[in-house]
Amino acid sequence: MSEFDAGTTAIADITGDYTIDAAHTRLGFVARHAMVTKVRGQFKEFSGTAHVDPATPANSKVDITIAASSVDTGSADRDGHLLSADFFGVEETPEITFSSTDVSRDGSEWTIVGDLTIKGTTKSVSIDFEEVGTARDPFGNLRLGFEGATTINRSDWGLSFNAALDTGGVLVSEKIKLEFDISAIANA
Numbered sequence: 001m002s003e004f005d006a007g008t009t010a011i012a013d014i015t016g017d018y019t020i021d022a023a024h025t026r027l028g029f030v031a032r033h034a035m036v037t038k039v040r041g042q043f044k045e046f047s048g049t050a051h052v053d054p055a056t057p058a059n060s061k062v063d064i065t066i067a068a069s070s071v072d073t074g075s076a077d078r079d080g081h082l083l084s085a086d087f088f089g090v091e092e093t094p095e096i097t098f099s100s101t102d103v104s105r106d107g108s109e110w111t112i113v114g115d116l117t118i119k120g121t122t123k124s125v126s127i128d129f130e131e132v133g134t135a136r137d138p139f140g141n142l143r144l145g146f147e148g149a150t151t152i153n154r155s156d157w158g159l160s161f162n163a164a165l166d167t168g169g170v171l172v173s174e175k176i177k178l179e180f181d182i183s184a185i186a187n188a
Contacts, residue, residue, distance in 0.1 A: 011134050014144055015055065018184035020048035020064065021143070026181040027066060031154075032173035039078070043096075045070035050184055052144065060103035062112055066096040087159050093119045110146065118157040125150055127180065142186040149179045 028042040048064035068088040071079055083090045100114035101124065108131040116125045129148035136142055154160070154176045 011142065013054070014052050014131075014134060016052060017187040018050045018052060018144055019187060020046070020050070021183045021185050022046055024143075024183035026179070027064075028179040028181075030177040030179065032175075039073060041071055041073035041079075041082075043067065043070045044072050054105060057103045057105040057110065060100070060112075062098070062100040062103070062114065064098045066098075068094055068096050068118075087119075089119050098125075110148075112148075116152075116157075119159065121157045123152075123156050125152060125178075127178070129180070129182075144184045144186070146182040146184075147180065148182075149177060151175050151177050 022045070025046075026042055027046055028040060030038050030040050032038055043066045045067035046064060048062065050063075051059070051061045053059040069083060069090045071082050071088065073079055073082070082088055085092070088096075095117075097117045098114050100112050102113040104111045110129040110131060111126060112129060113124060113126045115122045127148045127150040129146040132145035132147055134142065134144050153174050155174055
């Protein structure tokens with residue numbers, strides 16, 4: 001049994017230009033804390049565009065800009081630490097960006113490779129996405145939905161703060177899972 005209702009398919013050809021709908025999109029992350037539990041967070045301010053070409057996926061393109069200061073983990077103290085030079089260093093590098101360099105497709109599965117820049121460091125990442133569906137909303141907008149995730153090592157981007165635990169392990173996991181629930185609206 002599926003966790004959610006099945007996605008819809010309002011149109012067969014999704015070719016076109018889209019704008020990420022920030023009000024209905026989640027750009028999140030998960031880290032292990034004290035090696036015993038997961039802490040989840042997300043960014044609340046971002047913008048992005050996509051050109052989707054299912055016939056020639058390599059012609060597709062995605063660009064996203066995130067306000068690093070919009071991080072929200074549900075804890076003001078933790079968020080404050082994430083804003084500091086120990087992590088995002090928002091005073092020096094206020095934005096996190098992603099720009100695709102290659103897109104491929106196998107049915108409803110898409111792989112987007114691109115340059116992720118955090119704290120002034122750019123590294124290539126590969127993100128697997130599932131095309132969830134399309135819909136025409138009550139306001140006449142044509143929507144396209146994708147869900148995806150990837151795991152990165154935060155130290156690769158200079159996010160290396162940590163503390164050893166007396167019981168072994170560290171306070172914050174090196175591996176961070178990035179999660180994407182994307183709703184995009186077709187440009188008119």
